[in-house]
Amino acid sequence: MSRSRNIQAVLIDLSGTLHVENQATPGAVEALQRLRATDLKLKFVTNTTKESRRFLFDRLRQLGFKIDLDEIFTSLSAACDLIKREKLKPMLIVDDAALEDFGDVSRFEGKPDSVVVGLAPEKFNRPCLNEALRLLLDGARLIAIHEGRYYKTSSGLSLGPGPFVKLLEYAAGVKATVIGKPNAEFFQAALKSLAILDPHSAVMIGDDVRDDVGGAQQLNMAGYLVRTGKYRVGDELKIEPKPFKIVDNFASAVDNLIDSL
Amino acid sequence: MSRSRNIQAVLIDLSGTLHVENQATPGAVEALQRLRATDLKLKFVTNTTKESRRFLFDRLRQLGFKIDLDEIFTSLSAACDLIKREKLKPMLIVDDAALEDFGDVSRFEGKPDSVVVGLAPEKFNRPCLNEALRLLLDGARLIAIHEGRYYKTSSGLSLGPGPFVKLLEYAAGVKATVIGKPNAEFFQAALKSLAILDPHSAVMIGDDVRDDVGGAQQLNMAGYLVRTGKYRVGDELKIEPKPFKIVDNFASAVDNLIDSL
Structure with a gap:
């Protein structure tokens, strides 16, 4: 990642990225801890419409993620x-x-x-x-x-x-x-809640090439596509510009991101 | 209707036009007889996908329509x-x-x-x-x-x-x-089965402003929109060019058409 981006915030998808159904993706719990050890601001942005914020929060806590209810931003x-x-x-x-x-x-x-x-x-x-x-x-x-x-x-x-x-x-x-991803207003509202005004200084990590990565990149954020959840081979070819990075999973995205700081 | 059209053929929708469910539209049976007394060629073109040709044929006969199985052209x-x-x-x-x-x-x-x-x-x-x-x-x-x-x-x-x-x-x-209406190929195949090569010399009568009237008019046929079946007030505004004629029902369309010959 170019240092010129001066990354200050990370938006993270939940289902398919942090976890798939009732299982955390490999190394995700520890990776989130490493991310929290930096001074990056975090928000969990999700299009999940089936479950309430409280339900999502409870599930993430049960999977071992350290998270606050008001860090979750849902459609x-x-x-x-x-x-x-x-x-x-x-x-x-x-x-x-x-x-x-x-x-x-x-x-x-x-x-x-x-x-x-x-x-x-x-x-x-x-x-x-x-x-x-x-x-x-x-x-x-x-x-x-x-x-x-x-x-x-x-x-x-x-x-x-x-x-x-x-x-x-x-x-x-x-x-x-x-309302939700990939709408610009949704990403902007999430960034605003973190007091981030310039999307160029934010990263989005997700498994949905269009809604997570494509939507974020339309706003000039850097998009990390993870090969978990709904990812299918060739998804990265479905958007233009192509994903900023394609990584195995959330833990790899975090390692790559921290290396680039 | 402009005489310059030299009408030779009429394509007729079934459900919503000749009948609504198990009832002929007002005067439709007699109107079809009047139409048959002219030398216009007829074809019944339908997007009904739920029933076989034989089923449609049997229903029309039961409602009193004089019709042959091979006059029905379905998607x-x-x-x-x-x-x-x-x-x-x-x-x-x-x-x-x-x-x-x-x-x-x-x-x-x-x-x-x-x-x-x-x-x-x-x-x-x-x-x-x-x-x-x-x-x-x-x-x-x-x-x-x-x-x-x-x-x-x-x-x-x-x-x-x-x-x-x-x-x-x-x-x-x-x-x-x-496959079906409003596709140009569908109308063309129906006209071809009547040995009609120029759509300008054909009329389409139907209750669906887009699929019947709009589709036919894209091919330069004249479209009659009937106010039966799925017709809703204002439907005529949904296509451009507007329907050639808007009439109460199939019988009115036939009267209008015969008057114009």
């Missing part, structure tokens, strides 16, 4: 902020586990004026999607917590929320407001 | 021709009722090399879509029987196959080969 809480700020009455296509972060926004009278799509495997069915279609055709606004294509599960790659957002966009002839 | 049979011509081994996401038209193309050994998406409400579920996603990521070809956005059912508008095609295109980062 779910960003979506919730938007709903409250704009006083929306949303139809929430989000997992029950995520409803904790939404508080009482789902308590309102009358017809929903918006459709919020998260990762809700058990709600991605035709009756629910038809209901959303009809609301959108009647003028409801479409909000995507993120547009991830797919994610890794123990039974193989599974559809993320993005494909269902595209389904609804096409069906109703509308365009979604997207 | 399903066009897809089937493609599969046979290119010797594909398809994963068929089509309704069981449609399998009749597919014959033995679903009998093969080994892994599918293509995913064919029709209208299969009971197969539009996550396990099936995840299976399709994995095949596409491994290089299978995506074929869309058509890309209809939604269709009318007794319980309201429901998602058509198009949104599910868009879902898979986005998820796997691929582009589908589309």
Whole structure:
């Protein structure tokens, strides 16, 4: 890494990068400790929409990661902020586990004026999607917590929320407001929470070549692509410019980063 | 209609135009008889993917329409021709009722090399879509029987196959080969079967502003939009150029057309 970057902050993806399901990636716990021993500022930025911040926090602690709740920045809480700020009455296509972060926004009278799509495997069915279609055709606004294509599960790659957002966009002839990665606003809000104004002085580490690496690099951050989680051979060819670095896993990314300081 | 068009052929949509579910649209049976009394050539062109040609034929006859089996031109049979011509081994996401038209193309050994998406409400579920996603990521070809956005059912508008095609295109980062309306090749093949070489001498009557009217008009045919089936107020504003005529129903379209001859 060029010293001219003067790295001050690191944004780190969670699922697929720090851990895959209920297992930390090799050496990740110790690597995070090494990273904390530097004076770099850290934020954990995640498009996970299925679990609340508290749930993510508890899981990371159980896997041995030293982390604070307010270091976690999620697309779910960003979506919730938007709903409250704009006083929306949303139809929430989000997992029950995520409803904790939404508080009482789902308590309102009358017809929903918006459709919020998260990762809700058990709600991605035709009756629910038809209901959303009809609301959108009647003028409801479409909000995507993120547009991830797919994610890794123990039974193989599974559809993320993005494909269902595209389904609804096409069906109703509308365009979604997207909240999470790879949106510039999302990365900027995370950096702002660290008092970092220049993205050029920040690094993003993640397993999603488009949402993590591509999104960060659009903002002129340096993107590290890890070969864990949803990574598939050839992913690095899918974006332009190419990832700043491609490494085996989070621990390798940390070693490379520390070496370059 | 300008006499300079010298109309020789009429392409007619089925569901939503000649009938809505199990009811003929007002005066449609008699209107078809009046149309047959002219020397215009007729073809019934449909994106219905759920039912076989024989099923469509039987239903139309039961509703009182005078029609021959070989007057029906469907996206399903066009897809089937493609599969046979290119010797594909398809994963068929089509309704069981449609399998009749597919014959033995679903009998093969080994892994599918293509995913064919029709209208299969009971197969539009996550396990099936995840299976399709994995095949596409491994290089299978995506074929869309058509890309209809939604269709009318007794319980309201429901998602058509198009949104599910868009879902898979986005998820796997691929582009589908589309068979049915509004594809130029589909209209051209229908006209060719009537020995009509110049689309300018043909008319299309349908309830889908994009797939019927817009598609036909891209080929320089005259498009009649009927206000039955999936028509919703304002649909006529969704395409450019605007529909050639907007009429209450199929019978009105026929009257207007005959008056203009």
